[in-house]
Amino acid sequence: MTTPRSRAARRLTVLSSATLLLAACSGAGAASTSNNAADPAAQTAQAPDEVTPGGTLRFAVGSDQGCVDPAQVGSNDTIYSVRHLVDSLTDQDPETGEIVPWLAESWEVSDDASTYTFTLREGATFSDGAPVDAEAVKANLDRLTELGARGTLARGYLAGYEGTEAVDERTVTVSFDAPNAQFLQATSTHTLGLLSPESAAQTDDERCASVIGSGPFVLDSYTPNASITLDKRADYDWGSSLWQHEGAAYLDRLEFSVVPESGVRLGAVQSGEVDVIGNIASQDELALSGSDVQLLPRSNPGIPFGLYLNHEVPLLSDPAVRKAISHAINREEITGAVYTSFVLPATSSLSSTTPLYADQSPLLGHDPAVAEQVLQEAGFTQGADGIYERGGERAAFEILWFNNAATNAPTLELIQQQLAAVGIEVTLSEGQVADWGTRIAEGDYQANWGNLTRADADILRTSYSSEGANSYRLPASDLDQVLADQAAAADPAERADLAAQAQEGVVAGYHSVPVVELTTVLAAGPTVYGVAYDASSRVQLFDAWIGQ
Amino acid sequence: MARYIAVRLALAVGVLWAAYTVSFVILYLVPGDPVAAMASGGQEGTPVSAEELAALRAQYGFDDPLLVQYGARLWSALQGDFGASVQTGQSVTSAIAAALPNTAQLAGSAFALAVVGGIGLALLATFTQVRWLKQLLLGLPPLGVSLPTFWVGLVLVQWFSFQLGWLPALGEHGWRSLVLPAITLAFPIGAILAQVTASCLQEALAEPYIVTARATGITRRAIHLQHALRNAALPVLTIAGMVVGGLLAGSVVVETVFSRAGVGRLTVTSVGFQDLPVVQGIVVFAAAIFVIANLVVDLLLPLADPRVTVGKAST
Secondary structure, eight states: OOOOOOOTTOOOOBOOOHHHHHHHHHOOTTGGGGTTSOOHHHHHHHSOSSOOOOOEEEEEESOOOSOOOGGGOOOHHHHHHHGGGOOOSEEEOTTTOOEEESSEEEEEEOTTSOEEEEEEOSSOBOTTSOBOOHHHHHHHHHHHHTOOTTOHHHHHHTTTEEEEEEEETTEEEEEESSOOTTHHHHTTSSTTOOBOHHHHTSOHHHHHHOOOBOSSEEEEEEETTTEEEEEEOTTOOOOOTTSSSOSSOSOSEEEEEEOOOHHHHHHHHHTTSSSEEOOOOHHHHHHHTTSSOEEEEEEOOEEEEEEEEOTTSTGGGOHHHHHHHHHHOOHHHHHHHHSOTTOOBOOSSSOTTSTTOOOOGGGGOOOHHHHHHHHHHTTOEEOTTSOEEETTEESEEEEEEEOSSTTHHHHHHHHHHHHHHTTOEEEEEEEOGGGHHHHHHTTOOSEEEEEEEOSSTTHHHHHHOTTSOOTTOOOOOHHHHHHHHHHHOOSHHHHHHHHHHHHHHHHHTTSEEEEEOOEEEEEEOTTEEOOEEOTTSOEEOTTOEEOO | OHHHHHHHHHHHHHHHHHHHHHHHHHHHHSSOOHHHHHHTOTTSOOOOOHHHHHHHHHHHTTTSOHHHHHHHHHHHHHTTOOOBOTTTOOBHHHHHHHHHHHHHHHHHHHHHHHHHHHHHHHHHHHHOOOHHHHHHHHHHHHHHHHSOHHHHHHHHIIIIIIISOOSOSSSOOTTHHHHHHHHHHHHHHHHHHHHHHHHHHHHHHTSHHHHHHHHTTOOHHHIIIIIIHHHHHHHHHHHHHHHHHHHHHHHHHHHHHTTOOSHHHHHHHHHHTTOHHHHHHHHHHHHHHHHHHHHHHHHHHHHHOTTSOTTTOOO
16 A cells, blocks of 8 residues: 555545535534535545555546436536546636646637647656647547537537647637637637547547547446446556645545435435445435435536526516515525525625625615515516515516526525515426527526526626527626626736626626526545535545545 | 237327327426427536527527427437437437346346236235235235335345445446345335235135135135136236336436436436436336337236137237
8 A cells, every 4th residue: 555646736626525524514604504515624634545546446426427428418417437437638626626737738819819739748658659739639529519409518619610720739719710728728628628539530420439538547438328437447557746646546436426316325325335425415405414414515606596587588687676676685594595505605796606606786676675675666566466566567577597507496495585675476387308408508598597507707707698698688788898808818817807897787687687606516425535516516536435 | 810910000109109299298398498408508607698508499499480390300209219318419229229238137037027926925825824924025015015115125135235345236236236125116016016915815716616616626725826816817917018118217226226227217418417318218118118018918828828819919
């Protein structure tokens, strides 16, 4: 047994300490709001000094998306496994949001953020023996733009893609026809993880069944709806600069099983039949408290769960009405009543783990009196049934929602009550998850309930710029310029400032009403160590190991 | 006999065609769009433009007039090709073929358990002369029918896997992981068989010929097994053919609780993704199983009871 070299200077959000869990569970009010800041010191104090390498980590997830190509999957349950098959050009520090080296040891971004030149590290190979070189990067990016229906994430990341040039073996230049500042962060995601040129050349369907990457694990077998198993790559030595040790992964094997029933997942981790489970609901948290199972939470970066308003609906085009809705909603009451103790109320148009997040909580307070006052000032008067009206127009709208999270229905019922208390009537309309794309894109809704995970502030531009897809039908405004400027800003300080302005613009205009931050919660057995979250709140198991 | 078989076969083909057509009409006319579902990127996609969606619909042939789609798909289906899954790109036939062995194991063992357990319980209940035991045993089948399969499965998992640790709760690892799911699935089907068998046995035992048989001095056990059971076999066999369909439906629930990758789980996932080709493939497959099971029963009936003549037999 060897003690591996450790990059002591690295701070990584390693969330595998039982102490952390207990602190978060038993902590009252104020303490539980700081649960996202994991303290690495607590972790090292808890874990044994010596790492025990080897063994199999059994991980139970709730669903299977039917595909193992990282570029084609958007569901967390599947990303957990396929993330380990591929390396990315860069990685993103989950704490600072900083982009750091992985397969690329350095890079240069042109002043207008439209050209990116990466210098690749030496010695990395795909598991079929092909080198990770400039041609391989080009082959990957070129095929990603031709990806079929299942590749919507990649298409967003590569918007305006002009081409890739392999300058020499280790230098590669990617060009866009317009500024694309979010591309650098996109290179850190699983979606743009690199496949061997041979694998990249296969059809979308072939890659769904099997892919070859350069990652620390290699696909052993995939049975749809049942399991994905991965074996360690023994000669791996080109890990992300964020990881805690060098060389190959500690674990010999990762076994991801699909266990759709949440009660069975819970029992399986409690009885030790599996080591880690995903999709912890609030009732599961209660059942686990008091056991020796560790709960590992992290808020998802990106757009929080909230009400997204169609500005073409006459009532919702009135800023006063949107402001009244926001002030009517009691976010603390919702998180307390519906969610696990790890879930935070939204405090901006981005969630708090998103890089360049800026706190906007003063604008997002709960004040029913203000809500009613705003409505009255806008010319509304209370009708006989308590609902406000203006010139025959009732303050009433419909929220379209999809049953993709167990918390959606109770949250929306509470929101319905909170809005009714200030004289706004809400009807809830449940849609099919499968229709999400079209109904939102076509503007076939009044307000919708949803969220979007993305560890880059540019998600604001893709969501709110009136020059893009504009699903919320915003009119053109000064906000467009701020959103465009942050995307083009190559200077980090300048971009941070513009991103803060953009968040304030979205919140102050009440273009959406953020409510709660989606929080990923995993549960792990008492002897599982080193399970880490990446910047997008997805699992990284390179440093994970199982104690005796 | 040849004519009897020919008529049965023709009927079977008709049922399959009807299943195909009805499922086509229902699936392709309901609101919802498999291409949009595919492009929604799981939980978190970027909205796709209307032009891109239109191009994708064209690629999968979803933009053709319904009659053209129906004709083309039926023609392929006749050659055993039900198209490709919208979700995975895998051919529907191979997706079902891959899931089938798991479900066949589960359904086969559950059916065997249900027959042995159900008929055994009915025999015991009608044979015993201990009054309270008879009442108790006769009360079990209605209870078994009314318990939700889902609940039964969860209780078994909690107790035998998580508390006692005797049997695995998930996956497919040999016979050990088959025990609990098979018992769960056998529960409602065994209960139905027990109920039907018990009532038929009781009816048969009240017939005058039993009284006559008793008078000749045959033992009670011989009367029970040779005369009454033989008489009850006919309805029991018919019911057994029908519950085969119930096995498939039950596998949806049981495979979800026990995390087994079979046809039931494939159904749930495909419905969730609006994967129309797969769903339709499964509907036709399920209809085929039902048709075959009933065909087998129809052919067995004349053997079980010579009074059933081939001309008059019906399901």
